[in-house]
Amino acid sequence: MSQSTTRTERTDAPPPAEAPPAGPRGLRGHPWLTLLTVAVGVMMVALDGTVVAIANPVIQTDLGASPADIQWVTSGYLLALAVFLITAGKIGDRFGHRTTFLVGAAGFAATSAAIGFATNIQTVIAFRVLQGLFGALLQPAALGLLRGAFPAEKLNMAIGIWAGVIGASTAAGPIVGGLLVEHVSWQSVFFINIPVGLAAVALGLWILRDVRAANAAKSFDVPGIALLSAAMFLLVWGIIKAPAWGWGAGTTWLFLGGALVALVAFALWQTRAQEPLIPLTLFRSVPLSAGALLMVLMAFAFFGAIFFVTFYLQNVHGMTPVQAGVHLLPMTGMMIIGAPAAGAAIGKVGPRIPIVVGMLLTTTAMYGMSTLDTGSGTGVMSLWFVLMGLGISPVMVGATEVIVGNAPLELSGVAGGLQQAAMQVGGSLGTAVLGAVMASKVGSVLPGNLAGAGLALPPGPQGDGLKQAAQLGITPPMPPGTPQQAVQGMATAIHHSFVSGMSMAFAVAAVVAFAAAVLGLLTKRGTAAAGPSVHI
Secondary structure (H helix, E strand, O other): OOOOOOEEOOOOOOOOOOOOOOOOOOOOOOHHHHHHHHHHHHHHHHHHHHHHHHHHHHHHHHHOOOHHHHHHHHHHHHHHHHHHHHHHHHHHHHHOHHHHHHHHHHHHHHHHHHHHOOOOHHHHHHHHHHHHHHHHHHHHHHHHHHHHHOOHHHHHHHHHHHHHHHHHHHHHHHHHHHHHHHHOOOOHHHHOHHHHHHHHHHHHHHHOOEEOOOOOOOOOOHHHHHHHHHHHHHHHHHHHHHHHHOOOOHHHHHHHHHHHHHHHHHHHHHOOOOOOOOOHHHHHOHHHHHHHHHHHHHHHHHHHHHHHHHHHHHHHOOOOHHHHHHHOHHHHHHHHHHHHHHHHHHHHHOOHHHHHHHHHHHHHHHHHHOOOOOOOOHHHHHHHHHHHHHHHHHHHHHHHHHHHHOOOHHHHHHHHHHHHHHHHHHHHHHHHHHHHHHHHHHHHHHHHHHHHOOOOOOOHHHHHHHHHHHOOOOOOOOOOOOOHHHHHHHHHHHHHHHHHHHHHHHHHHHHHHHHHHHHHHHOOOOOOOOOOOEEO
């Protein structure tokens, strides 16, 4: 094929798969190698979302960071990721998803190196924010590249494998992070991204074929980007800080109310902009709107509830981070197996049935986890983890297909950004809301559990500190000379209080998961089967 630019227009159905062009570039655009390439890139981003959590305590000690500073290491990354995702999708639609992917992969690796060499917490935070921006470029671009490389009848399988990589990488984070922190250093958690990022760039230069819609907008809706970014920032930051400020606090409502105002202003502007960032006609598609809300509810239930599992395994059962990660392998394994299988099933019967069945399995798993106690064994935990992995897989694949497949071709990147933004907002909201549920329950049962052990909740700040420790299942050190019976009584009271709060959080997550199952009835296969025009 010549070096000059050629354009392949697709209309109602994709053309038959063409043989890869001969010569040195014969593998460029190969569907399965494209999948391998984008999987390497998104694996880096997904792994980073959980692996850093294991390193945070060591970073705090090594750099002398305050609790507020160390919170920014995670919050700054998630905030940048959530705020920039939809704009990043628009960048891919405009400049091509191949270029966007390569810039994202290279930038993610470079900022990871900068974090590893940082000598103070301010530098770590600054480059974590930049890392989130580059991560936002990667994920919508990956979906756009998959849509351009695969014919419609194989796209679901590709998205299934892609989702399996994300799920496996997310769940593997505690194991990888635990091994690196325990046996190497906290810096190695970031340095590991360098070879992975370089591999993604090398494969991308060799394999990826540029993908963009022929009629994509040629200019950017700058006011729209500013208003949407402001709305996402106010919303996500308000959610992140609500547990510390209090859900009824004026500051919390100021941020959440500001997010609503900015979102309304954005919607009004989109009706007047010449080339809007997100044409509101996009949401006339009921399946697409249902898919976006479904992704929010799924992430709320899954990421919000699973947040407590690592504390349950480590602080209540006394496991190391690596042991806790190993105990999560049943869920990881089912996601690796379930996502490609879900993609195949969705290709045959459409997304509705797999999504509904998946959310019902997730509901069952959430309810089962609400019955765990301080003495629950590996067998019963593994049962609920298996159901969780099997339930989440078809939802991640199906909701992605519904959102991206029902969007116009020229907005495929924006749709990919919308899918990822919905997941980030849902996960942040779930962690905050279920954390508040946990805190309320722990605060109400801890005094009684302490009294049952012959102890009393200390007054003032000391008592508040004990409640906060109990919300994570942590037993604070007792003064020297404290009788062993009192030490054991304190640990038992805190663990029982934590489990009571966790059970309440999982019960709420089960209700949200069931609501998502009902919403899944509104989904259907995407009508925009045609892939975007391809520029080589």
